Amino acid sequence: MRKLLLPFFLILFISTSVLAQQTGTVRGRVTTSDGTIAEGVTVKLKGTEMGAVTNEDGEYQIRKVPAGNYTLVVSAVGLYPKEKQITVTKGNVISDFSLNENQSQLNDVQISTNKKKFKADKVSSSLRLQSPLIEVPQNIRIVTSQILADQMVFDVVDGLTRNVSGTVRGGHWDNQYANISTRGTTIPAFRNGMNMKMPWGPLADDAATIERVEFIKGPSGFMMANGEPGGIYNVVTKKPTGENHSSVNFSAGGYNLGRAAIDLDGKITKDGKLLYRLNVAAQSKGSFVKYNYNDKYVIAPVISYQIDSNTLITAEYTTQHVKALNLGNYTFSPNGYGEIAPGLLMGDPSLEPNRLADHNFTLYFTHKLNKDWKINAQAAYVKSGLVGTSVWVNSMTASGDVIRSYNISEELAINKAAQFSIQGEVRTGAVLHRVMGGLDMGNLKTWGDFSSSGTAPLASANDVPFNVYNPVYGIPFNRIPVFDRSRSIEQRSGSNQYATNLTYTGAYVQDELRFLEEKLRLTLAGRFTHAVSVGKTNAAQMSDNVFSPRIGLSYSVTNNTSVYTLYDQSFLPQAGTDYYGNAFKPVRGNNIEFGVKKDWFDGKWNTTAAVYQITKKNALTADLDNVDKAPFNWQIQTGEAKFKGFELDIVGEITEGLNVNLNYAYTDAKISKDANPLRLGTYVPNAVKHITNGWLSYRYKNQNSVFNGFGVSGGYQFQFGRVIGSNSRESNFADFIRYDAGVSYERGKMTLSVLVNNILDRRLLTAGSYTAVNAVQAAAGYVGYYAYIYEMPRNARVTLAYKFK
Structure with a gap:
């Protein structure tokens, strides 16, 4: 294993030997005027391409920001935008926001359902990984509820595996149990990060309860080594959002x-x-x-x-x-x-x-x-x-x-x-x-x-x-x-x-x-x-x-x-x-x-x-x-x-x-x-x-x-x-x-x-x-x-x- 990792590690180090300029991180939390967490809000540094989107906790982070003075702009459909002047030096700049609802915009604006319909950038909190998917050293695929709806999938055995490379399922027991395989091995079912593996179950999760399904390819020894070496699949169930998604x-x-x-x-x-x-x-x-x-x-x-x-x-x-x-x-x-x-x-x-x-x-x-x-x-x-x-x-x-x-x-x-x-x-x-x-x-x-x-x-x-x-x-x-x-x-x-x-x-x-x-x-x-x-x-x-x-x-x-x-x-x-x-x-x-x-x-x-x-x-x-x-x-x-x-x-x-x-x-x-x-x-x-x-x-x-x-x-x-x-x-x-x-x-x-x-x-x-x-x-x-x-x-x-x- 050392023979495989050492050359790769040295090449990466040599390619980045030039010292970087001084940078900082802009971070904070966004809520609405009534204290509700504001997820999916856009936070940008005006005049630059640097920005972030708030997560499920209303938090955002903009990393590697060069030192200097900036205007921080926060906006979202249905909320009045806000701006704030900040100065970035080495370290963290904390900037929280409380936004007011724009009721007329909520009534008149129709949000596009095509935006990132099939693609997800981060795993759910149940997997506890803090980095975006593009930075995680593992092949993790996410099947969103939007693609399941598009394919009229009614449960996890009803065509779910077609959305993940190398993943199939074998029919048995009239499709009551999933029997999903990836990388050549049958993989266990997880639900919200917890192992649900049973000899005959659990029953195939119904699409009505599914927010997304996460396929972790390969072993998952970083937190849940009790699994097949081919991987696991994690069903993330729907939770309250504080918004009307009915x-x-x-x-x-x-x-x-x-x-x-x-x-x-x-x-x-x-x-x-x-x-x-x-x-x-x-x-x-x-x-x-x-x-x-x-x-x-x-x-x-x-x-x-x-x-x-x-x-x-x-x-x-x-x-x-x-x-x-x-x-x-x-x-x-x-x-x-x-x-x-x-x-x-x-x-x-x-x-x-x-x-x-x-x-x-x-x-x-x-x-x-x-x-x-x-x-x-x-x-x-x-x-x-x-x-x-x-x-x-x-x-x-x-x-x-x-x-x-x-x-x-x-x-x-x-x-x-x-x-x-x-x-x-x-x-x-x-x-x-x-x-x-x-x-x-x-x-x-x-x-x-x-x-x-x-x-x-x-x-x-x-x-x-x-x-x-x-x-x-x-x-x-x-x-x-x-x-x-x-x-x-x-x-x-x-x-x-x-x-x-x-x-x-x-x-x-x-x-x-x-x-x-x-x-x-x-x-x-x-x-x-x-x-x-x-x-x-x-x-x-x-x-x-x-x-x-x-x-x-x-x-x-x-x-x-x-x-x-x-x-x-x-x-x-x-x-x-x-x-x-x-x-x-x-x-x-x-x-x-x-x-x-x-x-x-x-x-x-x-x-x-x-x-x-x-x-x-x-x-x-x-x-x-x-x-x-x-x-x-x-x-x-x-x-x-x-x-x-x-x-x-x-x-x-x-x-x-x-x-x-x-x-x-x-x-x-x-x-x-x-x-x-x-x-x-x-x-x-x-x-x-x-x-x-x-x-x-x-x-x-x-x-x-x-x-x-x-x-x-x-x-x-x-x-x-x-x-x-x-x-x-x-x-x-x-x-x-x-x-x-x-x-x-x-x-x-x-x-x-x-x-x-x-x-x-x-x-x-x-x-x-x-x-x-x-x-x-x-x-x-x-x-x-x-x-x-x-x-x-x-x-x-x-x-x-x-x-x-």
């Missing part, structure tokens, strides 16, 4: 889709100290799979209270409930992937529906110690569960006759997490230190029951064998097995491998040292993690103490261009055991990365290119030697895998009204060490070699034209070189090619949008596996079979949205 949406579409969502954002008290945000959504959706349906509702209230100018407390509760007939949605056939057309239901309309629910309560506390330092604390409680049944193939003949197993599907997970952090900055001579550190703790308990409880194979309608080529439905009620649920899921799970208990405690610290007028930034960080997994035997017990270092280097070649390099590590405890009762070792990973970031045309759009190599040890994969041994789904640890790749992302407003999100990724993911020599050099299951996505959105703005407010949008998703299945021998998965397009019309506070997905109506597969038969099964006339999931065929959506402001 809206209501009605949507309809193919396969009996109906949806309504309302977002209420406002003040409870006139002084703006007590705020609320309430999001409610209800959705009813049919399916291209026969008889299947998926109904859900989401309720998400948030209350925040500004105790004083420096202290904010926020309480948030989100609950989501889903009812669906069938969760599997797999198609099975004996002769290859995609053999049978979309629509096959392996279950039956007479079976009981599945019910899923999430409850998430989070409490946040933020306090500013002074102008440079603040502390954050938060705690979360998440309860996620499923009560239902599942149908799977027990055996299949060459003619398509199937014996179906019928099992309980019941699971419960309780995730408790707490975090405390402190962050700020201090100067030592010419070096500015941006420091953060903290503690985080968590406990995850899970219970599951997926047994058949001794029931016979599922009966067929009219005593005719169920056949995948000619299915017959309608099982008599008295022939449907009834499961014994008299004992709690905790009791039933105690006797199988699905009962887990994992606890971790971590401490981390990071110092970003900023040299040479902050053009050169060296990041040094480390994390210590203690993790314990309770096992049913001594062999299954796991206790680990791990240190994960992080070294990053970033240099601003110009004000709009930076280059970076990074070395980082990750650590992920794993609950459970293999077939022989041995506890799984934690996943260990490290990442070496180089990249270039550039903002174009005053920051309107950005390009980021990165190359990386990730080494992942102790990854889980299917145990092919024990695949047919109850209770099935046994896993083993492969040893080591290497992931090498290149990523390119282009996002932002290219020209007035035209916003784009384009990306490409090449991923080479292969097993480098394994107990089975046949696996060496083979591709990691579910890897995709080439991924490229694009989305363009154009809105025409001309008050004098009849086309004013008319918009068009469209995009594509391509995946080539796909390796699918429970092992890498299954590499014959079809390419994924999809096109979407839509039109919209915006008039005042109202927008009408129409979108057609999968225009070419291609048979698109999102997941698959192959099950072989042994000699005994083959002698009995059974054959191996393929299982695969289709993405929805061509479908249309229409949305009518109204904004109250």
